[in-house]
Amino acid sequence: MNQLxxxxxxxxxxxxxxxxYGGRFVAETLMPLILELEREYRAAQADPxxxxxxxxxxxxYVGRPSPxxxxxxxxxxxxxxxxxxxxxxxxxxxAHKINxxxxxxxxxxxxxxxxxxxxxxxxxxxxxxxxVCARFGLPCVIYMGATxxxxxxxxxxxxxxxxxxxxPVTSGRGxxxxxxxxxxxxxxxNVHDTFYIIGTAAGPHxxxxxxxxxxxxxxxxxxxxxxxxxxxxxxxxxxAIGGGSNALGLFxxxxxxxxIKMLGVEAAGRGLHGEEHAASLLGGxxxxxxxNRTYLLQDADGQITEGHSISAGLDYPGIxxxxxxxxxxxxxxxxxxxxxxxxxxxxxxxxxxxxxxALEPSHAIYAVAQRAKAMPKDSVILANLCGRGxxxxxxxxxxxxxxx
Amino acid sequence: MTRLSSxxxxxxxxxxxxITAGDGDTAANLDALVEGGADVIELGMPFTDPMADGKAIxxxxxxxxxxxxxxxxxxRIAAAFRARHPQVPLVLMGYANPMVRRGAEWFAAxxxxxxxxxxxxxxxPPEEDDALGPALRxxxxxxxxxxxxxxxxxxxxxxxAGSQGFLYYVxxxxxxxxxxxxKQSIADAVKRLKDTTNLPVAVGFGVRTAQQAAGIxxxxxxxxxxxxxxxxxxQHGDSAPEHLRRLTxxxxxxxxxxxxxPA
Ligand SMILES: Cc1ncc(COP(=O)(O)O)c(C=O)c1O
Numbered sequence: 001m002n003q004l005x006x007x008x009x010x011x012x013x014x015x016x017x018x019x020x021y022g023g024r025f026v027a028e029t030l031m032p033l034i035l036e037l038e039r040e041y042r043a044a045q046a047d048p049x050x051x052x053x054x055x056x057x058x059x060x061y062v063g064r065p066s067p068x069x070x071x072x073x074x075x076x077x078x079x080x081x082x083x084x085x086x087x088x089x090x091x092x093x094x095a096h097k098i099n100x101x102x103x104x105x106x107x108x109x110x111x112x113x114x115x116x117x118x119x120x121x122x123x124x125x126x127x128x129x130x131x132v133c134a135r136f137g138l139p140c141v142i143y144m145g146a147t148x149x150x151x152x153x154x155x156x157x158x159x160x161x162x163x164x165x166x167x168p169v170t171s172g173r174g175x176x177x178x179x180x181x182x183x184x185x186x187x188x189x190n191v192h193d194t195f196y197i198i199g200t201a202a203g204p205h206x207x208x209x210x211x212x213x214x215x216x217x218x219x220x221x222x223x224x225x226x227x228x229x230x231x232x233x234x235x236x237x238x239x240a241i242g243g244g245s246n247a248l249g250l251f252x253x254x255x256x257x258x259x260i261k262m263l264g265v266e267a268a269g270r271g272l273h274g275e276e277h278a279a280s281l282l283g284g285x286x287x288x289x290x291x292n293r294t295y296l297l298q299d300a301d302g303q304i305t306e307g308h309s310i311s312a313g314l315d316y317p318g319i320x321x322x323x324x325x326x327x328x329x330x331x332x333x334x335x336x337x338x339x340x341x342x343x344x345x346x347x348x349x350x351x352x353x354x355x356x357x358a359l360e361p362s363h364a365i366y367a368v369a370q371r372a373k374a375m376p377k378d379s380v381i382l383a384n385l386c387g388r389g390x391x392x393x394x395x396x397x398x399x400x401x402x403x404x
Numbered sequence: 405m406t407r408l409s410s411x412x413x414x415x416x417x418x419x420x421x422x423i424t425a426g427d428g429d430t431a432a433n434l435d436a437l438v439e440g441g442a443d444v445i446e447l448g449m450p451f452t453d454p455m456a457d458g459k460a461i462x463x464x465x466x467x468x469x470x471x472x473x474x475x476x477x478x479x480r481i482a483a484a485f486r487a488r489h490p491q492v493p494l495v496l497m498g499y500a501n502p503m504v505r506r507g508a509e510w511f512a513a514x515x516x517x518x519x520x521x522x523x524x525x526x527x528x529p530p531e532e533d534d535a536l537g538p539a540l541r542x543x544x545x546x547x548x549x550x551x552x553x554x555x556x557x558x559x560x561x562x563x564x565a566g567s568q569g570f571l572y573y574v575x576x577x578x579x580x581x582x583x584x585x586x587k588q589s590i591a592d593a594v595k596r597l598k599d600t601t602n603l604p605v606a607v608g609f610g611v612r613t614a615q616q617a618a619g620i621x622x623x624x625x626x627x628x629x630x631x632x633x634x635x636x637x638x639q640h641g642d643s644a645p646e647h648l649r650r651l652t653x654x655x656x657x658x659x660x661x662x663x664x665x666p667a
Contacts, residue, residue, distance in 0.1 A: 015531065024531050025500055027456045029552040029577050032559060171451070171462060188456060189578035191554055288500040288527065288535070289453060301475045302505030304452045318604040373601045 008255035008331050011322060014204020018054040019328060024204040026291045029188045038206040042073040046215075050106060057102045058217060059199050061135070063091045066218075068225035069385075073352040074369075081375035083368055084234065085385040086222045086250065090355065095387035096215060096246045097128035099198055103214035108195035115138045115190065118197045119183040121148055121176035122313030122360065123155025123240065124387055125199030130164035140164040146174035150311045155391050160302060164334075173306040176242075177184075177315045180290050181310035201320035204291030208320050215249025223253055234382035236371060237262045240364040241334070242313045244320035246386035255331060265367045266325060267309035268336035271323025278307030279336040280319040281327050294321040310339035310358035310399060313387070337363040343399055345369060346389065358397065359385030407466040408521050408546060408569045411443045412604035416660040418443035420527070420606050421652060422630035424450055424464035424496065426473025426562040428637045428644050431488075436645035437633070438492055440652025441660065444606075444626065445485070448634075449478050449498030456499075456526045458581030458620050460631040463638055468561040475502055479518045486519030491650075495569070500535065509541035513543050522546035522569040529560045537566050551597060553577050553585070560600055570604040570626060571597060580630035584610030585613060591623040591665075614658035621662030629655055 011018045016038075024034055044050040058064040067087040075083045088096040108116060116138050120126030126142040133140035142159055146168040149156055159166050172178035187196045201211040226233055237254060239247035241264045254260045269277035277283055280295040287296040289304060297305045297317035309315040326332040337345075342359055345366035349357050357365060361384065368383045375381070389396070397404050411418050421442040423433055427450075427525055437445060450468035454461060478496070485494055503511050503525055515523060523545055528536050530549065540547045546569030555563055565570070573593060575585040584665065590607055597605050607620050608628025617627045636647045 024529060025525055025527045026529060028529055028550045029554050029574065032554045032556060177453065181453050184455040185579045189582065191577050213462070260454065288504060299500065302502035305502070364603065
């Protein structure tokens with residue numbers, strides 16, 4: 001009993017609240033649908049056939065389990081803790097996003113929905129959604145901020161190849177939050193036949209819980225793989241945070257291991273002192289947006305301010321509500337890494353390990369490098385390599401002043 | 405009787421008009437709505453992320469925020485309106501975050517001071533009522549809830565619990581500025597709502613013309629017009645008041661002279 005009440009793993013409550021955060025702050029039109037989604041999700045969780053289909057697709061379509069990899073040369077070059085990577089960048093479509101999309105499209109089909117919509121920032125979630133839509137033969141509309149459309153061209157073309165309609169969103173600064181607004185507008189108008197596949201552990205209940213659960217395959221596998229490979233669990237887990245889904249996927253299965261520390265890495269953009277960052281936890285304050293109460297980048301009047309990150313996937317002024325709660329409880333530590341530092345780590349991994357990471361996990365890699373140096377050689381860091389960098393080579397070239 | 409209940413106790417259905425605060429000369433625009441015959445005023449609080457709004461109101465939000473509108477300014481506009489029009493009910497409509505930013509208690513107290521009669525918060529459903537509802541009710545501000553075509557019979561009592569002022573029936577599943585629903589579906593929905601509540605029922609979303617408004621006024625207690633007015637503000641800037649007055653007059657005439665069709 002004591003065990004249970006002290007658990008960090010039994011959130012949210014029945015109203016979808018993680019402490020003060022989360023909830024269901026949506027227009028009345030969406031409320032009945034969200035309640036139905038929750039009922040259907042509970043039924044699916046209890047249905048062995050659903051789990052079997054999910055697991056089967058993850059194994060044979062996504063390519064799970066993803067490898068657990070000891071980064072030997074990186075470890076040597078840092079001269080401290082052993083660095084291990086969970087290689088979710090080797091998944092089909094090149095990021096962790098597909099884990100969640102498989103789960104949600106199976107739910108959509110179960111609910112009899114015939115049309116899929118999604119928002120995307122970096123385009124990884126858009127590509128993953130377009131992929132599962134092609135796989136299951138459902139029409140797909142992806143909302144993407146116009147700024148992101150410009151900086152993530154390879155992914156825009158991928159989505160189109162996969163048969164999705166990509167709608168550029170010009171409101172606001174044309175990034176992820178604006179795409180999410182447009183996704184919600186579409187959904188309100190098409191509740192009868194449309195399923196909204198949200199790409200991160202945010203939005204109204206039950207999305208944060210559901211996305212976390214689908215992504216938790218990362219941490220469950222990593223746990224078993226660690227025990228299998230070195231007979232012990234890691235000392236520190238590190239992951240990049242946009243909305244927080246890859247981080248929760250890694251962290252959640254370890255939350256009740258008190259000796260394991262966890263570090264979430266936000267995007268500090270051009271620095272936390274100014275306004276050009278996307279660090280909602282470190283540089284924001286609690287408020288209500290996109291269906292949940294969480295930390296937001298906002299002004300004194302509650303107007304949402306536009307973040308900035310070189311990484312389109314981290315460029316969001318909010319964060320999943322479970323992270324807000326994990327921050328306040330102190331269970332997870334949060335830090336932030338600048339554009340420049342992420343670029344450094346990006347190149348470091350390319351050269352030491354022969355792995356081109358996405359700019360999102362490059363933020364985590366920078367933090368890993370900092371921490372590893374300060375930890376003893378027999379300690380173990382496990383970081384989530386949640387995406388590969390093919391999509392980012394143009395952005396990186398531009399930042400490095402290379403013309404392609 | 406409150407200002408809101410008086411407005412719905414008139415011998416004719418009520419015309420409810422919406423414009424966004426801080427978009428153009430709001431005081432002059434509001435006066436034009438009252439002179440045109442509006443019975444209830446909804447004043448939109450601008451928000452950076454109006455995710456339940458269509459193009460017209462989105463653009464009004466951008467114009468207003470672009471002009472530097474703050475929450476303090478919205479409250480000043482409301483208080484000045486109350487001073488000029490002691491009897492006309494005024495409702496603030498907007499999104500949760502600007503309303504709760506300084507705490508629900510602060511917001512409710514400021515609304516009461518400014519003479520606001522009710523608040524419509526688009527993204528606080530009854531499930532999250534404690535984020536704002538108790539503070540509003542404690543200060544005598546009516547929390548006005550929305551019912552929609554997706555609000556089923558089982559859910560309706562929950563929507564009505566704690567609702568005050570009037571019930572706003574959103575006639576289409578969609579964003580503001582959408583196509584209008586059919587008259588029959590509106591009539592059926594209003595009957596269903598009125599079977600369960602004594603609150604007046606006002607119907608909005610997609611109402612643009614006097615003819616549409618007249619049709620709805622035959623079956624509902626009030627008709628809400630927003631996007632069509634907001635578009636006039638966007639098109640005409642400083643000369644918007646005369647255009648608002650003209651459209652409101654036409655709408656008011658249609659709504660006020662509608663013959664009730666017993667459901
Ligand atoms: C590779 C990659 N990592 C991380 C993220 C950030 O999302 P989350 O924090 O939900 O994992 C994204 C988002 O697009 C991404 O593409």
